Amino acid sequence: MSSNNERPVKILIVFYSRYGNTARMAEEIAYGAKELSNIQVTVRRLADNISMEVISKDPAWTKIAENMNNRYPTTSIEGVIKELPNHDAIIFGSPTRFGNMAAPMKTMWDGTTELWTSGSLVGKIGAVFTSAASVHGGQETTAVSMMFPMFHHGMILIGVPYSVEDLIESGSPYGPSRIVGRLANQEIQQADIRVARALGKRVAEVTKKFISS
Ligand SMILES: Cc1cc2nc3c(=O)[nH]c(=O)nc-3n(C[C@H](O)[C@H](O)[C@H](O)COP(=O)(O)O)c2cc1C
Numbered sequence: 001m002s003s004n005n006e007r008p009v010k011i012l013i014v015f016y017s018r019y020g021n022t023a024r025m026a027e028e029i030a031y032g033a034k035e036l037s038n039i040q041v042t043v044r045r046l047a048d049n050i051s052m053e054v055i056s057k058d059p060a061w062t063k064i065a066e067n068m069n070n071r072y073p074t075t076s077i078e079g080v081i082k083e084l085p086n087h088d089a090i091i092f093g094s095p096t097r098f099g100n101m102a103a104p105m106k107t108m109w110d111g112t113t114e115l116w117t118s119g120s121l122v123g124k125i126g127a128v129f130t131s132a133a134s135v136h137g138g139q140e141t142t143a144v145s146m147m148f149p150m151f152h153h154g155m156i157l158i159g160v161p162y163s164v165e166d167l168i169e170s171g172s173p174y175g176p177s178r179i180v181g182r183l184a185n186q187e188i189q190q191a192d193i194r195v196a197r198a199l200g201k202r203v204a205e206v207t208k209k210f211i212s213s
Contacts (some may be wrong), residue, residue, distance in 0.1 A: 008040040009207050011200075014080055015093035016046040016104040019064060019184040021131040022093045023072050025176060025196050028188075029091055029129060032200025039204045044083065046104040047074035077108045084115060089125035089207040090155070091200070092146050096130050096177075099138025100145045109149040122154030125207045127199055128175040133182055143174035158206055164198040171195040 011033050017023040023045065030041045048055070048065065055065045075083075084090060094101040115121055128146040132139040147157055159173045170191035171177050176199050178192040 006038060006208075006212060008038045009036075009089070009204060009211060010087045011039060011041045011089045011091065011203060011207065012083060012087040013041065013043045013091045013093065014046065014084075014105075014108070015043070015129075016048075016102050017068065017072070017093075017095060017131075018048060018102075019095075019180070020068060020071070021178065021180045021184055021188075022095050022129070023068070024188050025129050025131060025178060025192070026091075026093055028193050028196035029093075029176065029200035029203075032197030032202075033204040035197070035201050036204045036208065038208075042083070042087070043072075044075045044080050045072040046077060046080060046108060049103045049107060077104070077111055080108060081111050081115065084112070084124075085120040087124070088211050089127075089203050090121075091127045091129065091203060092150070093129040094142065094146060096132035096138050096142040099141040101130075101142055105146065112149070112153070116153055119154065121150075124153075124155045125158060125203060125210060126150045126155035127158045127203050129171075129196065129199065130175065130177045131180050132177060133180060133184065135179055139177040139179075140172050140174055143172060143177060147174070156210075158199070158203050160195060160199050160202070164195060166191040166194040166198070171199075175199060 094105040176196040
């Protein structure tokens with residue numbers, strides 16, 4: 001089949017983000033994936049597990065939550081779960097929470113029993129990314145924690161190889177990650193951007209080969 005007739009590769013990026021740092025990485029991963037032709041990228045943000053009623057008691061948090069909701073509208077967990085099987089590759093991103101994925105991401109996975117029993121995600125390409133306050137605060141364990149349910153679902157996981165030179169400065173072989181500081185307000189670094197884009201591109205390349213074989 002000529003490349004003109006190939007169907008588009010469908011990539012879904014699902015993330016949770018409270019302050020926008022993980023969201024920023026999702027944008028760069030999407031950018032990297034779209035460096036290839038015929039790639040369709042859909043980005044979905046999982047809603048916070050804390051209600052606006054609780055958030056609105058804290059003016060600073062309310063401002064952050066409103067800003068996030070305007071920039072990245074949320075999709076319900078049920079809605080995201082329904083979309084998962086319709087994609088060739090799925091990339092999951094979560095901030096580091098005590099060295100683990102954040103609750104909204106875990107809640108999403110805990111709602112996927114039907115997809116698991118039907119094997120709907122078996123053979124999908126997958127990857128992960130995270131952000132963390134501090135270098136040794138568990139960015140790698142968080143990346144790996146997100147892989148556990150993916151392996152249970154039979155997904156095929158992609159990381160970042162050391163041929164991506166910026167991996168010496170940012171992220172890990174398990175996936176892109178960035179350090180945001182105690183106040184979650186550190187600027188994204190060029191190395192973070194390059195590693196995030198490299199992962200997006202790699203997922204697109206591998207998935208393209210995989211679905212055409
Ligand atoms: C409940 C909670 C637990 C956290 N645990 C960690 C941690 O274990 N290690 C770490 O480096 N940062 C930790 N952080 C900081 C977050 O990882 C950081 O704020 C996040 O990466 C910012 O991402 P976001 O802007 O996408 O929300 C924690 C933050 C919260 C609110």
